Amino acid sequence: MEKLTFTMENYLEAIYELSSDGNGARISDIAERLSVTKASANSAMSTLSEKGLIINERYKEIFLTPSGREHAEFTSKKHQVIQEFFTKILKVDAVIANRDACAIEHVISNDSIYAMQEFILTEKLNHTTLNFRGIHCAKPGCHNAKRP
């Protein structure tokens, strides 16, 4: 997978999220989502196009290539894991968790993402087990926890 700057990773992710099946993304929407001008978004498209991550015909909608989609999906997945970890485990506000995820997704290691994912899974299992046995779970973040 091609190495990308954080900025380009963000553009790619935006295209991914703005494309619905069959339809591509539009420059204006990408620019708005990332809070940059159309000129900036447009110039970023050239970069992504050169790297073979998107198909960008003049005045047409923008489509991801398979390679671009793969990359975008990976980034998006990382975002999702961080978001879930921060809200469900750390009990951070959803809006803030989203902002943090948006930044952290570009710099965090695969190992740490994997660890977060595992942690979430284990947490869920423990809930089930403990509740089934009728025991109060004292884990931070457990809905069945005893609170003062």
Place this chain on the structure above:
Amino acid sequence: MEKLTFTMENYLEAIYELSSDGNGARISDIAERLSVTKASANSAMSTLSEKGLIINERYKEIFLTPSGREHAEFTSKKHQVIQEFFTKILKVDAVIANRDACAIEHVISNDSIYAMQEFILTEKLNHTTLNFRGIHCAKPGCHNAKRP
């Protein structure tokens, strides 16, 4: 507190960690620690100096101002919390946790840092309580957990 780029935050942190009581930091050491050239480090010093975060006399050691120290301490503290959370709670390898902390410290919200800190504290309390009662703690990361 003055708003800084991530890069400048890193320089400031490096100076903080390279200064031992009474002694300042040297350009060469800063450059080496951040894996940049002396020229780059030197030019960064002008920026930090203009912002009143360091004292930088030509050919002399570099010292933090109170404001610079405050900023550096805050960044360093964030680093420390992330590092501890990733290693102790998520069980991520120390070297990787350190790399991740180095990047995340510049982008994470205060809310999330606070949540991590709280989580670590709660975790410790639960250990003590559960162990005192002679109950097996099943939390991931608990040294007394039953493992298959």
Place this chain on the structure above:
DNA sequence: CATCGCAGTTAGGGGAATCTAACTATATAG
């Protein structure tokens, strides 16, 4: 079918951070 508005494009410029290469200052070893 002319035109008007919006989407997209291009040109040009600026700031941040990096580099190399060449320079100057400082300090130490003989």
Place this chain on the structure above:
DNA sequence: CTATATAGTTAGATTCCCCTAACTGCGATG
């Protein structure tokens, strides 16, 4: 005390990403 190594500085170029301003293409509406 001089020679030389090491530390620090400066100049100039490059890359990345952003901006504004001005332009072009396209399509809907009268």
